[in-house]
Amino acid sequence: MKHFVKTAIAAAAMTTAALSGAMADQVKVGVAAEPYPPFTSPDSSGKWVGWEIEFMEAICAEAKLDCVVTPVSWDGIIPALTSNKIDMIVGSMSITEERLKTIDFSDKYYNTPTSIVGAKGDDFEATPEGLSGKIVGVQVSTVHADYADKHFGSTASEIKQYQTQDEANQDLAAGRVDAVQADAIALDAFLQSDAGSCCELKGNVADDPAILGAGVGVGLRKGDTELKDKVNAAIKAIRDNGTYDEFSKKYFNFDIYGG
Numbered sequence: 363m364k365h366f367v368k369t370a371i372a373a374a375a376m377t378t379a380a381l382s383g384a385m386a387d388q389v390k391v392g393v394a395a396e397p398y399p400p401f402t403s404p405d406s407s408g409k410w411v412g413w414e415i416e417f418m419e420a421i422c423a424e425a426k427l428d429c430v431v432t433p434v435s436w437d438g439i440i441p442a443l444t445s446n447k448i449d450m451i452v453g454s455m456s457i458t459e460e461r462l463k464t465i466d467f468s469d470k471y472y473n474t475p476t477s478i479v480g481a482k483g484d485d486f487e488a489t490p491e492g493l494s495g496k497i498v499g500v501q502v503s504t505v506h507a508d509y510a511d512k513h514f515g516s517t518a519s520e521i522k523q524y525q526t527q528d529e530a531n532q533d534l535a536a537g538r539v540d541a542v543q544a545d546a547i548a549l550d551a552f553l554q555s556d557a558g559s560c561c562e563l564k565g566n567v568a569d570d571p572a573i574l575g576a577g578v579g580v581g582l583r584k585g586d587t588e589l590k591d592k593v594n595a596a597i598k599a600i601r602d603n604g605t606y607d608e609f610s611k612k613y614f615n616f617d618i619y620g621g
Contacts, residue, residue: 388428389589391418392448392581395433396526399551400613401454413618416609417471418452421580421596424605437503437525440465443581450589451581454545456505458575466584468593470577473620475566476506477546479553484540488565490517496540497522499530506543509573535560543567547618577620 393410397403401414410431422429434442439455442448443465457467478488478498486492494517500507502523510521522539524530530542531552542549546566552558580597582590600606601619610618 388430389422389450390432390448391422391429392432392434392439392442392451392453393418394436394439394453396436397528398454398526398548400547402452413610413613414452414454416612417606420600420605420609421593424596424599425592427592436501440581443583446583449583449586450593453581454548454578455581456575457577457579458505459572460508461575461581464584466582466586466590467579468582468590469597470579470619471597472618473577474618475546476509476543476574477549477566478541478543478564479534479549479558479561480541480564481534481537481560482562486541486564488567490514492564493518493541495519497538499524499533499539499542501525501527501530501544504544505574506545509567509570510543512573513567513570531557547614 393402393414398412400412402410402412405411410433415431418429418431421427432448434448436453439448439451439453440461443451451465455461455467457470461467478493480486480496486496490513493514496518497520498510498514498518499522500510502525507521507523510518515521522530522533524533527542527544527548530539530544531549533539534542535557541564549563553561553563580593582593606619607617
C-alpha cells in the first residue's frame with residue numbers, strides 16, 4: 363500500500379510538471395480585433411484566417427510553441443502586451459523608433475509600400491500637393507495616421523481618423539472622404555472587392571523610415587529575449603525551408619518580404 367501511494371504521488375508530480383511545462387510554452391498571440399484582410403479576419407464561423415494567421419501558425423510550429431490567437435482592440439494592443447495580457451503581437455505592426463521605446467520587435471517578416479487610394483475620375487497624386495484641400499482617411503494609432511499628420515496635415519483640409527481601416531474605406535466609397543492611406547496590400551484587397559470598384563490607386567507615398575519604419579515585426583515585451591530568439595530563429599527557418607513562400611503564394615503573386 364505504501365509503495366502504491368508513493369508511486370501515485372510520483373506519477374501525480376510528473377503529470378503536474380508536464381502540465382506546467384506545457385502551460386509555460388503557451389503563447390497568447392495578439393491580433394487586432396478589427397478585420398484587416400488579407401492579413402487577419404474572422405471567417406463566417408468566427409475562426410481567424412489570413413496570411414498573418416498562417417505566418418503565426420508556421421513560426422509557432424517551427425518554434426514548438428502552443429500559440430493561441432487573442433483578438434485585442436488595435437488601440438489597446440500594446441498596453442495588452444506590456445501588461446502581460448498577451449505575449450506577442452502579430453498584427454502588421456511596423457517597427458518604428460517610437461514603438462521601440464515601449465516594446466521590442468522580432469526581425470521583420472514583411473515590408474510593403476504605403477499607398478493612397480481615391481475615387482476614380484478624381485485626378486490627383488499621392489503627394490502633399492496632390493492632397494491639397496482633400497479629406498484623407500486613416501486608421502487611428504497607426505504609422506499611417508502619423509505619416510498623414512506630418513506630411514499632409516498642412517495641405518489636406520482634414521485628416522480623419524477611424525477605429526478600423528474598413529470604416530475609412532467605407533467612407534471613401536460613400537464619398538465622405540477623398541482619399542485613404544494604408545498598406546498597399548490591404549488597400550489592394552479593398553480595390554479588388556465590390557465596395558472598392560469605386561476607387562483606384564493614386565500612388566505610393568514618399569518613404570519616411572522614421573515614421574513608416576523598416577518593415578513589420580512581431581511585437582514582444584522588452585526583456586523577453588528567450589521568446590524573441592525563438593521567433594527570430596523560426597522566421598529564418600520558414601524563410602529558408604520554403605514554408606513562408608508556400609503559404610504566401612495563396613495570397614500574393616510577389617514576394618511580400620520586400621527588400
